[in-house]
Amino acid sequence: MTAARRTRGAAARLSGRRAEVLAAAWLMLKGYRILGFRLPTPLGEIDLLAQRGKVLAVVEVKRRATLDAALDAVTAEQRARLRRAAAHIVQHRTALRNASVRLDLIALAPGRRPRHLRDAWTEA
Template sequence: MTAARQVRGAQARQSGRRAEVLAAAWLMLKGYRILGFRLATPLGEIDLLAQRGPVLAVIEVKQRARLEDALDAVTADQRARLRRAAAHIARSRHRLSPLTVRLDLMAMAPGRWPRHLRDAWQEGT
């Protein structure tokens, strides 16, 4: 791997972490309680895990140059992986098991307000 590629990768990871922190702050302002950041499960990683009332929100954070690109950035395979990881978390943490699991997207773009899409992908999409 070239040095330039390593630098770009490090910058992308740092930018992603900043986006996740901003997304978490935005969600807290909306009344969500953040339960975890970058949760690794055997079935995939969850960017943010949050609860609001009876809902357990599994939130994928995507930052792109344009909001439209962020909205289109999650593939069907990624959505399936998120669903499996969400089910694993809900099963493995007793107090979360009664909650309704929902997959959300936080789309981020420079100079734009974050866009929170609740239940961003219906089952099977």
């Protein structure tokens, strides 16, 4: 791996972490309680786990050049992984068993306010 590639990768990871912190702050301003950051499960990582009332939000955070690009960045495979990871969390945390689980997206773009899409991917 070249030095330039390592540098780009480190910059991307830092940008992603900053985006997650900004997204968490945005959710807290909206009354959510953050239960986990970069939460690892055997089925995949959850960027943010947040709760407001009886709603448990499994939040994917995407930062791209535009909000539309961020919205389009989550593949069907990633959505399925998020659903499996959410089911795992609910199964293993008894306090969350009665929560209504929802997959949310926070899209970030430079110079724009974060965009929070509740229940971003409703499957038919």
